[in-house]
Amino acid sequence: MTLKDKIYEGLKKVDDPEIKKNLVELNMIGDVAIEGRNVVVNVTLTTIGCPLKNTMSEDIKKELTKLEEIDHVEVVFGEMTDEQKQKLVQQLQGKKETKDPFKDTKVIAIGSGKGGVGKSTVTANLAVELSQMGYEVGLIDADILGHSIPQILGIKDKKPMVVNGGMMLPVDVNGVKVISMGNLVDKDEALIWRGPVLGGILTQFFNDVYWGDLDYMLIDLPPGTGDVPLSLMQQLPDAEILIVTTPQITAADVAKRLGFMASKTNSKVIGIIENMSYFICDNCDEKHYIFGKKEGRKLSEELNAPLLGEIPLSTLIREDGDKGVPSVLDDRLNMKDKYREIATNLLRTE
């Protein structure tokens, strides 16, 4: 094997941190110049402002200095031409079934009867915990008008990268690939959009975002049984529905409607999560059932779907949401164990 071949073999071990495919496969390697024991590698990026280019440079250097013939590696970055970007988009899109964007992915749409029950908080934490368990996880914030995922995951200031040709790369946070309207446009701008436009945006989130190979795609639905949940169940008939409710009778009652809607569109309700189930005060270890008791269990029996877990009401969870830290990563709480249990119960439903 020539030294150049060895260098290319090394470069095949370096992934683009966002696309998660190796630089050679992505045609991102330009000239490779060898002078004595020094090598200069030219890498063409989709955008020269790529925030992860230092990581890429370090990874290349680490890999190539493993070769005994090489002492020093220089990485020079350039930007792809429009034609190269177009080709890359085609290459990435080419791997995807257009009819079913999530052919080998388990799609779980998370809904609630009414707003404010903590659906987005639960979705974000479940996504991070599944990723911690080693799964490839995507998260679409389909609550386009009331998006809160960017706040909960601390990515309000992040923008998905748009590659020429209209393909977007999701924001990667805590191992989860996220797309939310909150990262794309101003909240007030989105408020003028109505049903059909919203449905169109979802379709774009499915088809025009490079998701790669995912094990799980979680979709945070807007509350209730409006246009978006309905259009989603029609567009992705294999998507399963997970319902988040609180122990309040009214919350569980309206959540039931979502269950009935799912049965009308032949979507399976995969389980129920009861949030804000109880409160443990600082002065005693007793559980206080502030919003009532057992409504989640009752809903699970009525919809014939398992109760996957109960999450307490906690000031720390609210604080985490305000700070943009998922509670599963907060050592002050035992939420990691709670969500691990929920995720394990979820996996059992398969």
Ligand SMILES: Nc1ncnc2c1ncn2[C@@H]1O[C@H](COP(=O)(O)OP(=O)(O)OP(=O)(O)O)[C@@H](O)[C@H]1O
């Ligand atoms: N278990 C909990 N304990 C304390 N606060 C919580 C809990 N779960 C969620 N919250 C808080 O409740 C508020 C609403 O949560 P979240 O945005 O997740 O609800 P939602 O059901 O998605 O609402 P909407 O559908 O209206 O966006 C947030 O401030 C969040 O931090």
